[in-house]
Amino acid sequence: MSRRLTLRPLSTLRIAVLTGVAAGALLVPATAAFATDPTPTPSATAATQADKEALAKKKAEDARTLKEAEAKKAAEAQKTGGKGYPRGGVAAGEAPTQDDNTGTLIGSATGALLLAGAGTYVLRRRTTARREG
Numbered sequence: 001m002s003r004r005l006t007l008r009p010l011s012t013l014r015i016a017v018l019t020g021v022a023a024g025a026l027l028v029p030a031t032a033a034f035a036t037d038p039t040p041t042p043s044a045t046a047a048t049q050a051d052k053e054a055l056a057k058k059k060a061e062d063a064r065t066l067k068e069a070e071a072k073k074a075a076e077a078q079k080t081g082g083k084g085y086p087r088g089g090v091a092a093g094e095a096p097t098q099d100d101n102t103g104t105l106i107g108s109a110t111g112a113l114l115l116a117g118a119g120t121y122v123l124r125r126r127t128t129a130r131r132e133g
Contacts, residue, residue, distance in 0.1 A: 015119070015123065027108050027112060028108075029104045
């Protein structure tokens with residue numbers, strides 16, 4: 001037996017292991033994208049009528065306090081000539097964009113497919129070269 005035939009299973013195994021390691025490295029960001037999903041919280045148990053009334057009073061009081069604070073802020077801003085208003089973006093009350101990690105998932109999947117295609121091409125080329133001598 002020639003040396004080439006004895007090393008063939010080892011080289012194939014080595015290529016398979018390296019391809020698996022590279023694919024795993026590409027798919028790690030995808031697992032991080034799924035790991036950032038918040039876990040659901042259990043719902044509250046049924047509250048009594050007294051609890052509901054106390055909660056409603058607390059919400060009304062908080063809303064009134066918030067309105068008073070906003071009115072004071074607006075009055076102070078009017079006195080200063082409007083220099084205290086935010087210029088734009090999130091500070092002006094706009095909602096920040098939602099990051100759903102779609103780009104990470106698409107990038108990882110594309111990279112894995114490209115790696116698999118390149119690995120297949122290399123293996124076919126090596127097999128053809130061995131046959132032709």
